[in-house]
């Protein structure tokens with residue numbers, strides 16, 4: 001459960017006075033998520049999500065995240081709409097934290113997505129990439145190569161506590177990615193954390209995308225590689241090429257990949273597997289005992305990383321040879 005900051009009712013009522021939402025009827029902490037504290041609110045007017053921004057969210061980035069949700073929603077993508085305060089500000093403060101209200105999205109995330117859902121995801125991801133092209137704000141990816149090195153510097157000395165040999169393996173992997181990372185692929189705004197728990201479905205139809213708090217500017221195909229990692233491995237660690245093919249076909253039905261993006265895919269998948277391995281490893285080693293959050297297993301992403309290292313061409317992800 002991710003509620004790092006507890007709120008009290010009086011403070012919440014005071015906070016809500018700045019919004020046109022009527023009286024608070026009820027509220028509760030949400031037992032999901034990792035990064036921020038989230039609450040579901042029922043007010044006289046509508047249900048809402050209240051987010052208190054925590055550790056990894058830099059307040060200076062809030063206009064980017066909230067503005068992006070507004071921008072994408074304006075272009076017909078189903079994502080939460082931030083609610084402006086009566087004074088026009090996009091967010092306020094609660095319990096010493098920046099805090100925003102966003103609209104509640106209907107739907108549920110899928111515990112066992114199938115290939116058909118992966119195809120829907122691919123379509124939505126490509127639409128998001130296209131809709132993001134004219135978003136006027138930019139944000140550098142803080143969890144790109146430089147960020148990976150910084151995270152690794154903070155964890156390397158203790159990595160072998162988690163699995164023997166990790167320190168050497170990851171040091172070598174980082175060096176190899178630093179040498180070979182692409183420099184010139186199509187870029188744009190990416191979601192950067194499009195895991196199943198951030199995509200809602202009603203029945204088999206994708207109903208919306210949430211959690212834009214890692215969104216940034218980076219290679220578009222890197223976002224696709226994040227989805228290949230997050231959606232296409234089975235619980236036993238096997239890569240499901242049928243899901244991967246469906247995801248990529250869905251994506252390409254809206255935005256065809258170019259030759260360079262296809263060639264780079266195995267490397268991008270290694271990079272995105274490493275990125276989630278590193279944040280999970282850092283959290284594994286540093287989350288205080290007793291925090292109301294379920295820590296995620298870094299070794300899951302080590303296995304994915306090793307798989308991608310064995311991939312020679314993107315045809316192994318179900319793509320036609322170029």
Ligand SMILES: Nc1ncnc2c1ncn2[C@@H]1O[C@H](COP(=O)(O)OP(=O)(O)O)[C@@H](O)[C@H]1O
Nearest residue numbers: 030032033034035036049080103104105210211
């Ligand atoms: N706009 C929304 N509509 C409905 N539920 C939401 C919305 N935003 C968040 N949630 C709920 O809160 C949970 C955590 O949100 P998320 O943004 O993923 O948190 P975090 O940034 O902490 O990872 C989600 O899994 C979902 O259940």
Ligand SMILES: N[C@@H](CCOP(=O)(O)O)C(=O)O
Nearest residue numbers: 033034035193195211276296
């Ligand atoms: N998706 C990341 C963790 C971030 O959590 P989210 O709840 O913000 O999606 C991971 O699985 O490591």
